[in-house]
Amino acid sequence: MTTTGRPVRITDVAALAGVSPGTVSKALNNTGALRDSTRARVREAADRLGFVPDPDARWLSARRSYTVGLLSADSAGRFSIPVMLGAESALAAGRMAALLATSRRDPVREVFLVESMLARRVDGLIVTGRTTDPRPPVDLGGSDIPVVYAFSPSTDPDDASVFPDDAHGARLVVEHLLATGRRRIVHVGGRPHQHSSTERAEAAQRALADAGLGLAAPTLFGEWSEAWGRQAVDVLLRTRDLADPDADLGFDAIMCGSDQIARGACDRLRELGVAVPERVAVTGFDDWDVMALASRPPLTTVDLRLEELGRRAAELLLDAIAGRPHHGRELMPMRLVPRASTG
Amino acid sequence: MTTTGRPVRITDVAALAGVSPGTVSKALNNTGALRDSTRARVREAADRLGFVPDPDARWLSARRSYTVGLLSADSAGRFSIPVMLGAESALAAGRMAALLATSRRDPVREVFLVESMLARRVDGLIVTGRTTDPRPPVDLGGSDIPVVYAFSPSTDPDDASVFPDDAHGARLVVEHLLATGRRRIVHVGGRPHQHSSTERAEAAQRALADAGLGLAAPTLFGEWSEAWGRQAVDVLLRTRDLADPDADLGFDAIMCGSDQIARGACDRLRELGVAVPERVAVTGFDDWDVMALASRPPLTTVDLRLEELGRRAAELLLDAIAGRPHHGRELMPMRLVPRASTG
Missing domain, CATH: 1.10.260.40 (lambda repressor-like DNA-binding domains)
Structure with a gap:
């Protein structure tokens, strides 16, 4: 060395x-x-x-190969693709080429792809995945090239990982709802036990506690789908008298775990004659344009800044390749995107 | 040579x-x-x-580099990403690595990226894009490595291109609607003057003519959006008496240019009390799961088979690298996906 x-x-x-x-x-x-x-x-x-x-x-x-491997465990790619495009853009600016490989969540395929990249003498690896749940470190088979984990952090806290700050995003949403006068907030999350679900739910409760408040109802967990958003609204309104336009609904805002859930919630509220945002504010999460903009009304939501996250992963890797390695987990702050669904 | x-x-x-x-x-x-x-x-x-x-x-x-360049002009990637993942999968099976580069529709950036790939001695290039509109051939700066155009064909008819058979997909839709008893079909297309728009519209008319029929109204072109789907339904029903459940609407099926348009059409028909599929059948195009499955009812649509298209592009390129070049345009047949929106 x-x-x-x-x-x-x-x-x-x-x-x-x-x-x-x-x-x-x-x-x-x-x-x-x-x-x-x-x-x-x-x-x-x-x-x-x-x-x-x-x-x-x-x-x-x-010579260095001036080539970096982009390894994704994702196949659909809704989260990993923006991360990879951001990384590719930053790498190209640094005159580094990006070798693409997708393991499709198959560990055997991952080992094969990593070997293939090492045989091509990549100068480093960026590893991304489908969720923000931590993943085991890749098996480098004895090689000591630098690796940065993007979006899905490594379970080894000493590895360099950069991933979305879900707690920050949840706090931005709660603070926005409080600032726009809402006080009785309920939370409709996605799948339970996922890192992003629990992180957002806990952060929302902490942000409310800081304002001397609590959730207006226990958090409902379900799926990352529009159908779940519609169903959750039915659960929340089960005992309410919707014929009375002045009836107390028990809440004045629904903070949803994704834009899909929020869009389903808006659709169901409209069908039930509950005006959004006048009577109930609704927020999403992800800022996925085809959901957030097509929703009626368009959704206030949180941008995960995935391209910036990919660019940051590339910066960390370029540093490590240049002999200045980073260690530990870095959180990418989110950005609130206010639209009509919160008034 | x-x-x-x-x-x-x-x-x-x-x-x-x-x-x-x-x-x-x-x-x-x-x-x-x-x-x-x-x-x-x-x-x-x-x-x-x-x-x-x-x-x-x-x-x-x-030696060969056993590396292929994947060049995309797309940045959003909804069409190009499945194409690239299909290509990457087929290349990996052939022990070829894929270098990823996205030009973001910037011609100067494209020249830079192609030069960068040539400097890395890629054995060939797969070029993809955002639409099926033909694109000029890439500038190889004198290199004679093989190139295959996927999704967006080359304007040079001698280049190897593989792209979706829009006319086939439109014919599948019309034949399905006729087979399920519909006779008065209207077509709501996306943006006018795009290859996929005109190709589908013309093919639908040919398929109807083959059955001795015509469209029940002139084709409406607009945008690739849900809002346009809702608006088009309003245009089609402008002069109809919706209070009468037996009134003649003038059509019994809406063939839409995309799943987003179809989803908007279904939403508006439901809001106006027109039952889908009982009174009006609705079809999409693309088989984009988050739209086609979330639609109420779920959409009968056409699968563009983008991953297969990417795999086929990789096969054509591997053939050319092995000294068996292909020339000319190849169309990828589509696949009908029947769901509840046509009964």
């Missing part, structure tokens, strides 16, 4: 011996016409630095 | 001269210890084949 921690390269040996990389190659491979003194000087430099030539790719190892 | 049309490689020279590629390199670079007769034989073979060594990458040129 050099003093900066990266593996010794043929160019390091060349610099120390005062010769070209081509001469180093010839000296160590016993090819070409070289003076014995040159050959000896190169070997001494290689020994001092601990340089181990790879017999299969002596020439390739002489 | 060799007889199969691909560029001459160092391995071709080696085979003709009866030596190893390493010997070819030494002979042409005037390095290493070789007999003069060997050096002469290699030079003669190189001359006969017209082999031009690249001084910057003599060793790399000796």
